[in-house]
Amino acid sequence: MNSENRVTIKDIAKATQLSVATVSRILHKKGQHNSQTVKRVTEIAKQMGYVRNTSAADLVKQKSRIVAVVVSDTKSNFSEHIIDAIEAKAIPAGLNVFILHAGNHDEASQIRAIKTVVERAVMGIILVSLELDDHVLATLKDISIPSICLSTSVKDATIPFVTSDNYQMGYTATQLMIDKGHTKIALAGIPTTGSINLRTQGYLACMADHHLPVKPEWIHxxxxxxxxxxxxxxxxxxxxxxxxxxxxxxxTAIGLMNAVTESGLKIPDDISLVSFDGTEMVDMVRPRITSITQSFYDMGLAGIQYLINGKDVKTEYLPFKLTERDSTRNLTAAEQGSKKD
Structure with missing residues (x-):
């Protein structure tokens, strides 16, 4: 229901022929009133489709109880862990969590989402896995509502962010496979822009440090x-x-693994596989996938604690860990020799 069609207390007062003050007190459960009057007001309010304007009530109290979480609409499952952590802290603190989606690298949808949450008089905004351009960052600064980004970094730390070090994750994943004797290592499904592209830089730096060539077609x-x-x-x-x-x-790892299997090859016998994120999905498939495991739940906790406690966060890179499973193997000396050409 938009603001123009919203049923107001004035509308209910007119329908019940009671004063606005009386209707307001009844709907907000304040004061003592005749039970028949209360019943009549609540029934008519329900019939007319009245919904209490929580934003207005919060403004009267000068303190909002709503936390807005704007999530990237790119299909992923790690955002669930971030949201779980936010709700785990917000709900016991008497806060409501309002979740909506916006496109990654999509300025128009991000601005719409920000305007939507501003209209609800939120206490703070948590943006999850969204790459924000200068206009969106300027908008966030202008509205003067506490905001924090999770699972992405922000240029010049314009607003606080908590994420993993994408460069180091890319370097670590590549180093693992070099240590296992691999020299022809591909990078699959990586975005060309945004902070996540730092994984590509880490990959390239590690390959260069070991004097290993990288063919353009190896980066998909x-x-x-x-x-x-x-x-x-x-x-x-x-x-x-x-x-x-x-x-x-x-x-991406599961998609590649299934494609490899359908082509008649095996993982890790023919192709070793490493993924970023390390959510529960890597243990649900066979072979289980070696991963660079991120602390998504801790990201969510950091975000909501920043809003609740006013914790001073400018830039925070949470630790990640390398979790070896069944999708990677060491190349034998003979295999290493045959793969050098």
């Missing part, structure tokens, strides 16, 4: 989706060079 760009994994393998399979693929997300 995408948006961390399941389909990106399938498309990446279709590209790699045209010329079987790589022995390992580092995937931009768990979704």
């Amino acid at each position: 760009y995408g948006s961390c989706t399941y389909d990106d994994g399938i498309k990446a393998w279709q590209a790699y399979a045209k010329k079987r060079e790589i022995t390992c693929a580092i995937c931009a997300s768990d979704f």
